[in-house]
Amino acid sequence: MVWLGPPLLLPIVFLASHVGAASDLTLLADLRRTEPQRFFLTCVSGEAGAGRGTDAWGPALQLEKDDRIVRTPRPWPPPQLARNGSQRITLRGFSRPSDLVGVFSCVGGAGARRTSVLYVHNSPGAHLLPDQVTHTVNKGDTAVLSARVSKEKQTDVIWKSNGSYFYTLDRHEAQDGRFLLRLPNVQPSSSGIYSATYLEASPLGSAFFRLIVRGCGAGRWGPGCTKECPGCLHGGVCHDQDGECVCPPGFTGTRCEQACREGRFGQSCQEQCPSTGGCRGLTFCLPDPYGCSCGSGWRGSQCQEACAPGHFGADCRLQCQCQNGGTCDRFSGCVCPSGWHGVYCEKSGLSDWAHGSASTEMHDTDEGYFGGHVSAVAAPG
Known part of the structure; x- marks a missing residue:
């Protein structure tokens, strides 16, 4: 794991997630977010062939924080990474809620079954919070991301896609205490991490979303x-x-x-x-x-x-x-x-x-x- 620098948003081209057939890989996150010491992430592989042959899952199982979009201060003491055999790995021991903000990944498999499962964690004290973090839509659908106002600021809201500027909403455009980003006719290239942030506010106060666009229409x-x-x-x-x-x-x-x-x-x-x-x-x-x-x-x-x-x-x-x-x-x-x-x-x-x-x-x-x-x-x- 690499923990870098001050809070910063960086552009990213692509977050790989899946190659080949669906794999039995799960990333569990404990959502007791006000108690960072009790927070844990566990990566679990249920693949029957784990630890055997060239397609073995055990040696490749990883759990890490992805700092390409959201960088947070280095936590102290650093989280502990514990392995339980070849099919389970746990990360725990965070010191502050801000340490948890960002994108985490659970990676397992080899070759065609190499899979990365992503989890996005928002700060419980953020100015804006997502009504729903993960959105799965079909190619050609209209995706709607909703950021709920938790702590109001008298400034506009900037939307970013994979860390790069995407759109600005005037502060008066909030609807029922929510800022909405409507994305018509989405394509697989629209997939990624989106964020809504008050202008000049810390990125850690953002609402972070993950949009997944299937490569086909419904059904x-x-x-x-x-x-x-x-x-x-x-x-x-x-x-x-x-x-x-x-x-x-x-x-x-x-x-x-x-x-x-x-x-x-x-x-x-x-x-x-x-x-x-x-x-x-x-x-x-x-x-x-x-x-x-x-x-x-x-x-x-x-x-x-x-x-x-x-x-x-x-x-x-x-x-x-x-x-x-x-x-x-x-x-x-x-x-x-x-x-x-x-x-x-x-x-x-x-x-x-x-x-x-x-x-x-x-x-x-x-x-x-x-x-x-x-x-x-x-x-x-």
């Missing part, structure tokens, strides 16, 4: 975007290069159709959240084009709020519409009584289930962003 993938996505469920995102579903934390399966047990994550639900509160207070960053979100059943800027009744999944984006006595579990969706199944517990008997026709439409508040069909199958109760 499409492959060369020329001619192939149809499989229909990623429960908020999963269709990868634009290989058509695989990158599943939200807490779901698994080729279409993210199955819910993990509470507190578990990973492509095979093999990992468990490290705290007694389950996944409360943790954010999960996955390979692009998914980005970051709270774990299933949690929402909020620090992932400490349980889903409201009737909502479930990562960031509580999904809605239950349970029928026939089904109840909504905030981690997995509708839990059906005996004799009923289906997304809404709307099906009885076994004939249609046996023929695999349990799929039906469900409501996803980010359906336009995920490049897959908005549908789901029943998750295990």
Whole structure:
């Protein structure tokens, strides 16, 4: 790790994130941001072949701070980097909240499966804060970044893209206490780190965002975007290069159709959240084009709020519409009584289930962003 100089924003051409097929790599961040000594970042690899052969993950697993856009003072004492075998590495021991501001990366894999998972951390005391840090959109979509005013200043707001000047908003252009940057017809080249900063204010007081633009329009993938996505469920995102579903934390399966047990994550639900509160207070960053979100059943800027009744999944984006006595579990969706199944517990008997026709439409508040069909199958109760 390299920690350099005073706070400074620098231009950057490109932040590499993904090459080849989706990999089982997760960057967890503890969001107890007012207690920097308790903050930690953990990089976890669930690749079955880790430590074996030329494609071994173990030797290549890295966790570091990317100082190309946001440089912060060198922390003292420096954070501790701890390794637990070849598939897990943790960074902890920050001394001040300002040490946490910036871009962190978890890197693993070799060759075609080399993957970098990015996490962006904002200062809790910033003048401007992002309503949502990670935005995943499709090629040709309109992306809207929203910076909420936390500490008002009587100056204009400068937007930057990858550290370079992008746009200025007059201080009177705030809408309901928010400065909005609207990006129509985004392309993959629009991807990167965006920031909103009051004029002449410290960059550490900025709202930092990460924009991920899939290389295809909604529901499409492959060369020329001619192939149809499989229909990623429960908020999963269709990868634009290989058509695989990158599943939200807490779901698994080729279409993210199955819910993990509470507190578990990973492509095979093999990992468990490290705290007694389950996944409360943790954010999960996955390979692009998914980005970051709270774990299933949690929402909020620090992932400490349980889903409201009737909502479930990562960031509580999904809605239950349970029928026939089904109840909504905030981690997995509708839990059906005996004799009923289906997304809404709307099906009885076994004939249609046996023929695999349990799929039906469900409501996803980010359906336009995920490049897959908005549908789901029943998750295990």
